Amino acid sequence: GNSVTQMEGPVTLSEEAFLTINCTYTATGYPSLFWYVQYPGEGLQLLLKATKADDKGSNKGFEATYRKETTSFHLEKGSVQVSDSAVYFCALSGDTDKLIFGTGTRLQVFP
Amino acid sequence: GAVVSQHPSRVICKSGTSVKIECRSLDFQATTMFWYRQFPKQSLMLMATSNEGSKATYEQGVEKDKFLINHASLTLSTLTVTSAHPEDSSFYICSVHRGPGQGPNIQYFGAGTRLSVL
Numbered sequence: 147g148n149s150v151t152q153m154e155g156p157v158t159l160s161e162e163a164f165l166t167i168n169c170t171y172t173a174t175g176y177p178s179l180f181w182y183v184q185y186p187g188e189g190l191q192l193l194l195k196a197t198k199a200d201d202k203g204s205n206k207g208f209e210a211t212y213r214k215e216t217t218s219f220h221l222e223k224g225s226v227q228v229s230d231s232a233v234y235f236c237a238l239s240g241d242t243d244k245l246i247f248g249t250g251t252r253l254q255v256f257p
Numbered sequence: 258g259a260v261v262s263q264h265p266s267r268v269i270c271k272s273g274t275s276v277k278i279e280c281r282s283l284d285f286q287a288t289t290m291f292w293y294r295q296f297p298k299q300s301l302m303l304m305a306t307s308n309e310g311s312k313a314t315y316e317q318g319v320e321k322d323k324f325l326i327n328h329a330s331l332t333l334s335t336l337t338v339t340s341a342h343p344e345d346s347s348f349y350i351c352s353v354h355r356g357p358g359q360g361p362n363i364q365y366f367g368a369g370t371r372l373s374v375l
Contacts, residue, residue, distance in 0.1 A: 180363070189261075190352075190366040192364075235300065235301070243354050244306070245291070245352075245364055248300060249300045250298075250300050
């Protein structure tokens with residue numbers, strides 16, 4: 147079945163550091179891929195998405211490229227801020243509308 | 258502004274009582290809504306898919322008599338945790354999905370409801 151694997155956290159960075167959170171997936175067909183962010187005490191917010199191979203999703207300085215050859219959708223940001231501290235979830239959607247989530251990666255950014 | 262309204266945001270109840278959580282789609286008609294459960298420091302686990310005007314579809318291992326779902330209109334779905342017990346304490350999150358032809362095929366999430374059963 148479909149699944150998502152993402153790196154365990156927490157990821158601890160200093161402000162302005164470069165961020166990478168790895169995400170790989172297993173799926174049949176051609177899934178859509180997503181990154182969601184969850185700030186403390188809140189629900190999930192869609193951060194970015196990509197619907198086909200080689201698409202790059204981007205938002206708020208974050209970006210991720212849909213790599214079919216490596217079945218990956220790694221999240222990157224060139225310079226993180228304290229306000230980026232949150233839990234980041236990689237997810238995929240296959241033939242149905244259901245979302246399958248990774249386990250989440252907690253990012254902690256210190257000034 | 259918010260696309261999805263979920264209420265209440267937090268509830269504390271005694272063991273054995275029932276708790277109802279509402280999920281409202283504010284901006285569009287949602288033929289499908291999803292209910293998730295999130296344990297501390299874990300991912301979201303899909304509990305059920307709520308379809309307007311029909312019975313909900315539950316994921317394997319989720320007790321449908323325990324978690325009653327009603328999707329009575331295109332903008333409202335409710336989750337009732339019946340006879341709640343401490344092990345039901347969790348963070349419950351709903352999401353809404355646009356109907357066909359209504360825009361991008363993505364889910365919008367509510368802010369979640371933290372249920373604590375004493």
